[in-house]
Structures are given as structure tokens and as C-alpha cells.
Amino acid sequence: MPCCAFAAFLISQLLVALAAVKQFVFRSAASPGTALVNNAVVEWRLGAQPAPVAAASVCARPTWKRRPALRRGLALAALIEAALLAGTLYSARTHFANAQTSAANVTQPAAHCEGH
Amino acid sequence: MDAPLHDASKVDAIAAPFIRKDGSAGPITAARLRRSKLVYAGLCGLGLLPCVLGLSAGWQAAGLGLLFPGAGFLAVGGWALLLLVVTLVVFALALIAWFGAAMIVAPIGVWFGTALLAGAMAHGHIWPAAPLVALGLVCAGLGCAYRFVQRQKAAELTRLEDRCRYLPRETAQVAARVAAAQQPNERELTPDELAMARYVLERALQPVGELGGFDRIDQFQTAALRYQINHLGYALALMQCHYTPSFHGYLLQAQRNLIEQYLQKSVWGYWIYESAWGHLNLTNPDPAGKDNVMLTGWFGLHLGLYTSATGDRRYSEPGSLVFRINRRRAFHHDMHSLARSVLQNFQNSEWCLYPCEPNWIYPICNHYGMTSLVLYDRLFGTSYAAFNLQRWLDNLDREFTDNSGSIIGLRSAITGIRPPFPADEAIFADFANCFAPQRAQRMWAISRHDLLSALTTEADGARRINLPGAGFDYGNYRSGFAGAYATFMNVAREFGDEEIAETVRRSLDRDCGYRDDGGVGRYTKASNLSNAVAARARMVRCGDFRKAVTQGPPEAVFRGPLLTEARYPDVLVARAHSDGNDLDLVLYPGGLPGTQRLRVERLRPGLRYLVVGAGEPELVADESGAAWIGVELRGRTSVRITPAAAGVAAPA
Numbered sequence A: 001m002p003c004c005a006f007a008a009f010l011i012s013q014l015l016v017a018l019a020a021v022k023q024f025v026f027r028s029a030a031s032p033g034t035a036l037v038n039n040a041v042v043e044w045r046l047g048a049q050p051a052p053v054a055a056a057s058v059c060a061r062p063t064w065k066r067r068p069a070l071r072r073g074l075a076l077a078a079l080i081e082a083a084l085l086a087g088t089l090y091s092a093r094t095h096f097a098n099a100q101t102s103a104a105n106v107t108q109p110a111a112h113c114e115g116h
Numbered sequence B: 001m002d003a004p005l006h007d008a009s010k011v012d013a014i015a016a017p018f019i020r021k022d023g024s025a026g027p028i029t030a031a032r033l034r035r036s037k038l039v040y041a042g043l044c045g046l047g048l049l050p051c052v053l054g055l056s057a058g059w060q061a062a063g064l065g066l067l068f069p070g071a072g073f074l075a076v077g078g079w080a081l082l083l084l085v086v087t088l089v090v091f092a093l094a095l096i097a098w099f100g101a102a103m104i105v106a107p108i109g110v111w112f113g114t115a116l117l118a119g120a121m122a123h124g125h126i127w128p129a130a131p132l133v134a135l136g137l138v139c140a141g142l143g144c145a146y147r148f149v150q151r152q153k154a155a156e157l158t159r160l161e162d163r164c165r166y167l168p169r170e171t172a173q174v175a176a177r178v179a180a181a182q183q184p185n186e187r188e189l190t191p192d193e194l195a196m197a198r199y200v201l202e203r204a205l206q207p208v209g210e211l212g213g214f215d216r217i218d219q220f221q222t223a224a225l226r227y228q229i230n231h232l233g234y235a236l237a238l239m240q241c242h243y244t245p246s247f248h249g250y251l252l253q254a255q256r257n258l259i260e261q262y263l264q265k266s267v268w269g270y271w272i273y274e275s276a277w278g279h280l281n282l283t284n285p286d287p288a289g290k291d292n293v294m295l296t297g298w299f300g301l302h303l304g305l306y307t308s309a310t311g312d313r314r315y316s317e318p319g320s321l322v323f324r325i326n327r328r329r330a331f332h333h334d335m336h337s338l339a340r341s342v343l344q345n346f347q348n349s350e351w352c353l354y355p356c357e358p359n360w361i362y363p364i365c366n367h368y369g370m371t372s373l374v375l376y377d378r379l380f381g382t383s384y385a386a387f388n389l390q391r392w393l394d395n396l397d398r399e400f401t402d403n404s405g406s407i408i409g410l411r412s413a414i415t416g417i418r419p420p421f422p423a424d425e426a427i428f429a430d431f432a433n434c435f436a437p438q439r440a441q442r443m444w445a446i447s448r449h450d451l452l453s454a455l456t457t458e459a460d461g462a463r464r465i466n467l468p469g470a471g472f473d474y475g476n477y478r479s480g481f482a483g484a485y486a487t488f489m490n491v492a493r494e495f496g497d498e499e500i501a502e503t504v505r506r507s508l509d510r511d512c513g514y515r516d517d518g519g520v521g522r523y524t525k526a527s528n529l530s531n532a533v534a535a536r537a538r539m540v541r542c543g544d545f546r547k548a549v550t551q552g553p554p555e556a557v558f559r560g561p562l563l564t565e566a567r568y569p570d571v572l573v574a575r576a577h578s579d580g581n582d583l584d585l586v587l588y589p590g591g592l593p594g595t596q597r598l599r600v601e602r603l604r605p606g607l608r609y610l611v612v613g614a615g616e617p618e619l620v621a622d623e624s625g626a627a628w629i630g631v632e633l634r635g636r637t638s639v640r641i642t643p644a645a646a647g648v649a650a651p652a
Helices: A002-026 A051-056 A068-107 B008-018 B027-053 B057-064 B072-076 B078-101 B105-121 B130-180 B191-204 B225-242 B249-262 B270-278 B293-310 B335-348 B363-380 B384-399 B425-435 B437-452 B482-494 B498-511 B528-539 B544-550
Strands: B321-324 B330-333 B455-457 B463-465 B514-517 B520-523 B562-565 B571-577 B583-589 B594-601 B608-612 B618-620 B627-633 B637-643
Touching: B027 B057, B027 B130, B027 B384, B057 B072, B057 B105, B057 B130, B072 B078, B072 B105, B072 B130, B078 B105, B078 B270, B130 B437, B191 B225, B191 B249, B191 B520, B191 B528, B191 B571, B225 B249, B225 B293, B225 B528, B225 B544, B249 B293, B249 B562, B293 B335, B293 B363, B293 B544, B335 B363, B335 B384, B363 B384, B363 B425, B363 B544, B425 B437, B425 B482, B425 B544, B437 B482, B437 B498, B463 B498, B482 B498, B482 B528, B482 B544, B498 B514, B498 B528, B520 B528, B562 B583, B583 B594, B583 B627, B618 B627, B627 B637
Parallel strands: none
Antiparallel strands: B321 B330, B455 B463, B514 B520, B562 B594, B571 B583, B583 B637, B594 B627, B608 B618, B608 B637
16 A cells, blocks of 8 residues: 555656646647637837736736636645655655564564573 | 749649659668667667576666666566656656757666666566566557558558649649739838738847847747747848838848847857757857758848848858857857858758757758758859759658658658658748749648638638647747748748638637737737747738849849938838839838938939928938938828939039
8 A cells, every 4th residue: 555655646746747847848738728818928019018918918827826626626636645745654654664673673583582 | 943833734744753652761761760770679689688698687677678768677576667657757758858959868868777777776586577578568669659650651641642633733723823923023011011010120129138029938949039030030031122122220220139139148059058968069069060950041041031131241241140158159150151051061961951959850940941042142152052952852852751742840860760740831832932933832732722621711701711729839839820820821922822811811810819009010829939920921922032032122222222210110111112213112100190300321422302202392412322301200101202313413
């Protein structure tokens, strides 16, 4: 079970990292509907402040703020992440504790051996 | 160079060599693929040797790691199997880095690095099933690749059959349309076209070093600043060439600003990294050295169009283009050294075409390169293009053309493989029209045929384009069709296909959020790159790009009077032509109506000129041949300046 938890944790981290890279490189072009928002860059005018138009653009707000479902999904993912992290830490702790006990058994003979 | 098509009877003969009859790869590609297969077979043999010889577990794991990235972890077994997944993910990222930024060290490092790591981790015995599982996975992978290639080939051959049916007829139609649609030399921009021209001018007129209104994402792939700058420059140069060749002023300044922007390290500095991790060259990142046609070809064309349209040869002066790395080090180039770089790379490359990023040969960038040489030859009387063109075209047909007759998107020079990369005929047709017009017309015939299948009629009876999917804007990596529409509109206009161009423009306006804000037009759902292409597409007409490259403006405009000063955006110049003696202007107010001062130069010193459409009915040129006039701008204003009497000086 700790191994499965560790595997799931590791893979989920990779997926999150991949999603982050994808977000960075492709600027969240995943869903066709959401990506066709105004490109704030083209609102720029020579000698003018770009702020008013950019503020009006929905593009100015991050995707997760615009979509409640995504917000809930992120919260759930964070919860699972936390659970996996806790599981991993617990299993690692158990593993190292067992390792220490085993090592102690090897280096210090068991009580029933002492009489011989 | 081939002449435009007129005779339909010749079309069959012309279409035949264009379409590849055999399905085999070209000889250089075949040799590269053979080498790649042999190297991989050798790696597999070497990798299995430790298992066959029963060497230590470390050697066996390291050996299996050569079969494919991470395979060595199969030998280690247990939780290390997770590292196989990690390795495959990291390898995929490394491939993206290799493809996107030429980081060849990335996949090699991941592959061999993980083999060594697996070797170091394996102790005692390997997982007994590891060699069989690894071999099984290799066979499965090769099977999938083979199936993909066969399916791709079958689809291409089906497309070829289809093309054989329609191509002769439709190519003839394109040729006839081109022949019928020749444009007059002197034209003026409409207010709509001026609005998009202002989009370009606004970006180009900001001080060098400032990049307001540019998409800034990465400097390696298609959204890079360099491509935005080049396309803004092309648009302005085409405007100068065909509408306002006798206007310098802010139009010249805007073009020079763009060229200076290009010399900023933030624009061309990507090459320092790419030559380091792609060529393993840490000491000489000369942007106009080996490879990098995406700079030399694109920028060479940019400089050539500017020089041709304006007559300003400052960038042909030795060392006029300084690519500075830091205070101590810079690469001094000029138009000549950029053209020589393209020439030498064509000549030194076995493929004739040569890479953009180290290893990756993009035929489209090589089209820019060849077009830049055609233009350079015209400007400086050389024969660089003519000398290489036949070999270049032969290799394009043999090595970079698929089984359907389409040019492929890219090929790896090292391995010979052809990663899937979209490339419609339309993107090549524009350039091919400058050095192989018949080929270009065939390309447009194919692209047009495909485009027609996406035509639909809306409720109001208007026709529009409905392209499948969500589209992709290469200028900002978002979805959307702005880039595709703008490209199709541009090429349709280049081939005199006004009906298609207008249909595409309608789709572009409706889908991509066209907005005119105070006289500045833009597509709000498009990248800066797509807006630049759209601006150009809105103003070009049949053969404009070809003429800009192969002819330039009429020679008379370089002798006649010149509008050299007008305030931006108060004075918008929609037309400025000279027959060598007169100056014919059409102006619009960019802001409120009112009187504007204009400076005219290259008049004959002391000569009296009649002025129609301005405040004063006549002017007298000073001893330097210059004069100021005041013009009341209220809507479209036509001004004409003609010598009062040729050769008769005004009284003192």
C-alpha cells in the first residue's frame, strides 16, 4: 500500500508538472472555447496606457478564477495531494523505523541467543 | 525561372513532375534513415550483449538502458520501475526541447544518463524477465511506428489520386485568374486598410528597446519576437512599395525602428543558446554563421524589401548590422554577409536546404532564404539564387515532398525522420511565386481546392470559411483561426483570387474580433503575428509580393519629389507616387481635421511648382530642393504637386 501511494504521488506530481509546463508554453490553449478570448497585447496603443482595455478583458483574470468548477477541482486535487503526501511520509517513516529495528536485530543478538 | 501559365494544354506536362509517382524517400533522406536504423540496431545489439555474455547486473542494466530510455530500470526491478515512467516523461520533455529549441544534448543526455544510472543501481541479479520485456516493448514501438508510417503513406497516396483528377484543370484556372488580375501600379489605401496599417505603424514607431503590443512568450518557436518584427516589416515594406513609394517620413522611421529592434539581444539572443546546446559551440554564436536560416533568410528578406522599397542602402554598408552580445563582443554584419550566409549554407548543405535550429530543416524558412537571395540578386546584381535554384528545387522535390506532392513541414537533418508538422501549400506559394511562379500556382490550386471544401453559406447569404477544429495561432499558441485566415487571404490576393480573399476576410472579421479603435484596426482574438499578417493581407493585391521582390517600385519614384515629413498620426498617407517630376498624394487626417504642414524634398532647386489641393496654389523649392506646404485635412484629401513649367526657374 505505501508503494502504491508513493507511485500515485509521484505520477500525480509529474502530471502536475507537465500541466504547468503546458500552461507555461501554450498558455492554456487546451479547450477551444476558453482560449478564444481577447488578446490583451493587441489592445496596446502607441503613447497610451494599456490598462483600461486590459482590465476589461476576461483574459486578464487567471483561468482558475474564472471557472468555479476548476476551482473546486483544484481544491480536491490539493486535498488528494495532501493525503498522498501524508501517506508517503507515513510509509517512509514506517519503512525507516523497520529498517532500524532490523539493523538493531542484526548488530545486537537477540536475548534468547545470549546464553550460548 | 518559369513564366506564368496560360496554355491549358501544357498543364498536364507541368503537373506531372510536381507529383511524385514513387513512394520512396529521396536519396539523402533514405541514407539518413538507413544510418539511423543501423545505429539503433547497433545500440540494441550492444545493449543486449551483457545479458548474452552473462556480465554483472550493472552492465546488464546499463546495456538494456540502450534499447530505449529508461529500459535499464526494468532490469533493476522493484520500485525502480517507477523511474521508467519518470524517464519516459522526461525523455518526452527532452524531445520537445530538442524539437523546439534544438537542445540535442537533452534526449541524448536523458537516454544515456538513465542507462548509466540504471547500471549503477543494479546489484546482484537483474529482474529475469527484463530483457524479454524490453525487447517486447521495442518491437511494439517499432510496430506502432511502422503502422503510423504506412497509414500516413496510404492517406497521402489517396490524396495524390484526388489531386491528379483536379489539378490540371484548377491550375489552369489559377493561371488564367493571375493573368487577368494584373493591378495598376498606382493605388491608394482605403480607410480600412489604413486602419490596419496603423496597427503596424503603432508597434513599429515606438522607441527601439520597447516592445509594447508584442506577444512575449518564448524566443525559440513561432511566437518569437523575431517573426513578429519581420512580418510587421514586410507589411510596411509592401505598403511602401505599392502605395506610398514617394513617402519616407515616419514610414521610413518605422521600418528602420523594426530593423534596429531586431538587433536587440532579446530578439536574436536565442541563437547563443541554440548554437551551444545544438551545435555544441560555446565560443562562436555568430547568428549568420552555420544554420539559422530563420534569422538570415527572414531578416535578409526584411532588409531586402526595405532597401528595395525605399532605395535606402544603409544596411548594405559594411558592419551596419551589429548583433551585440555584451560590451566587449559583437558580430558585425550587413546585407551582404547575411546573403552570403544563406548562399554558403545552401552550397555546403548536402540537402541544399539547411536547418533553422541545429538539425531541423524547415522548408518554409528555406523559402524565405531563397526569396531573400532572389531579392538580393536584383538589388546587387549577383546570381546567388539562379546559381542554386535548380538544385534547391530538385532537393525540395526529392527530399522534402511527401507522397501526395505536398511539401513536408520539417525534417531532421541528422536522423532523416519527419516529425508530423502542419504545412499547407498556401504558406509556400507566396514565396515560390517569386522564383517559380508555375509551381506557386499549382500550390495555390491545391490549397484553394482544399479551402473550397470548407466554404459554407450563412443565413444572410454571405459565404464564409469553416475550418475544422479549434485552430491554432502560431503567434501566441492559443486556439483560433486568425493566422490561418490571414495567410489564406494574403495568398488568395497574391494570386488574384479576390472572391476567396473576401470570403476569408469576412470570416476573419467575424470570428477574430475585428475592432477599429480611434482609427487603429486590430483583431482582438489574434496574436500580434497574425495581426501583422492580416494587415498585410488587407492591403496586398495580385502579384504584389512577387513584384516587391522581383521588381520593386517604379524607377521614377526614386528620382521624383518625395514627401519626407508628416506628423503621425495626424497625417495618414494613403498614396504617394511620383512619375519623376510630380508628386501625387492622397492623405487622411488621423485625428481631428485641421491644417497640417508637410515637407517635400527632391524638388528641383529654385523651381516653381503648382500645388493642387493644398492651402497655397504654388511653391518654390529652396536651394536644397525642399519646400513646406500646409494642407487642410478633412477626410480624403488629394494633393498634387507638378512643375509649373519644366526647366523654368521661378523668378528670384
